[in-house]
Amino acid sequence: MNTVIVGASAGLGRAIAERLAADGHALYLIASDAQDIEALVADLGIRFSIKVSGESLDHLQAGGGNLVGAGSVSSSRGRRTNSVYAAAKSGLETYFAAMRHYMAGSRCRVQFYRLGYIQTRMTFGQRLMFPALKPEQGADAIVKNLGRDLGAVYLPWWWWGITTIIRFLPWPIFKRLNI
Ligand SMILES: NC(=O)c1ccc[n+]([C@@H]2O[C@H](COP(=O)([O-])OP(=O)(O)OC[C@H]3O[C@@H](n4cnc5c(N)ncnc54)[C@H](OP(=O)(O)O)[C@@H]3O)[C@@H](O)[C@H]2O)c1
The missing domain is CATH 3.40.50.720 (NAD(P)-binding Rossmann-like Domain)
Structure with a gap:
């Protein structure tokens, strides 16, 4: 299943992302901080071999x-x-x-x-x-x-x-x- 999680880099959102990743879901993760989201995307991709990508609001602010x-x-x-x-x-x-x-x-x-x-x-x-x-x-x-x-x-x-x-x-x- 494909899932978009807004607020994925910490707390409940992160826990849900990890749980879904462990179950093999494809994820699209969104948060406000680019470094956090990049680290999480890399981490989940490596640990669970899932299709995962993400975006941060920082891109909109800075770019x-x-x-x-x-x-x-x-x-x-x-x-x-x-x-x-x-x-x-x-x-x-x-x-x-x-x-x-x-x-x-x-x-x-x-x-x-x-x-x-x-x-x-x-x-x-x-x-x-x-x-x-x-x-x-x-x-x-x-x-x-x-x-x-x-x-x-x-x-x-x-x-x-x-x-x-x-x-x-x-x-x-x-x-x-x-x-
Ligand atoms: N038409 C009007 O008179 C009118 C008036 C006031 C405001 N608006 C607003 O304008 C916006 C566009 O309306 P529209 O008339 O262009 O509608 P539309 O022709 O029905 O197109 C809606 C688009 O949104 C996608 N979509 C619907 N539910 C979705 C979901 N849960 N997740 C992801 N994508 C979803 C549809 O794709 P799928 O078919 O793949 O779901 C489709 O591409 C809406 O927010 C609407 O409330 C429209």
């Missing part, structure tokens, strides 16, 4: 790079139809805000998108209330923004207006909406 997150406009306000998805996207946005803070001063840039509708299999066959971007249009905007210290932005930008209305709709009205 430069981009950390790009795909959020959603759905996290602007929890609704009965989107509870798990919106909660996950809210958590992801908070994580990216923390990563932006963590990476400040480094050569890594963090961008997070509150995405509106996109014409992908996720929306295929659905009746959408607003126009959907082509995936290529989304990609174009995201690639143009690489290298920018952007924080969280709406894509397309006009979802800002829609989500602001939804967020501030008074509860007596909001609770009647079937959205």
Whole structure:
């Protein structure tokens, strides 16, 4: 089995990595310190003869790079139809805000998108209330923004207006909406 472990260089993550390596799993290990992760990759590869590789956040900080997150406009306000998805996207946005803070001063840039509708299999066959971007249009905007210290932005930008209305709709009205 193939397993990705984030936080693999110490503590519980390391113990899980060693246990899985002993059972012959292929591993991809991620941590913040390059030396730790390189040493662990070499150690597990030699001791257990498994397929193992890894990456550290140091590469992004020192070598430069981009950390790009795909959020959603759905996290602007929890609704009965989107509870798990919106909660996950809210958590992801908070994580990216923390990563932006963590990476400040480094050569890594963090961008997070509150995405509106996109014409992908996720929306295929659905009746959408607003126009959907082509995936290529989304990609174009995201690639143009690489290298920018952007924080969280709406894509397309006009979802800002829609989500602001939804967020501030008074509860007596909001609770009647079937959205
Ligand atoms: N489409 C929209 O209208 C819309 C709106 C707002 C936000 N978003 C967000 O935009 C992002 C991309 O959405 P999309 O519309 O492009 O989706 P998509 O067409 O369904 O593509 C999703 C991609 O993610 C991979 N994937 C799914 N689950 C995975 C998992 N557990 N581990 C690893 N890879 C996984 C899929 O590969 P496999 O098929 O191999 O799993 C596929 O390559 C998502 O985060 C989505 O929430 C989309």
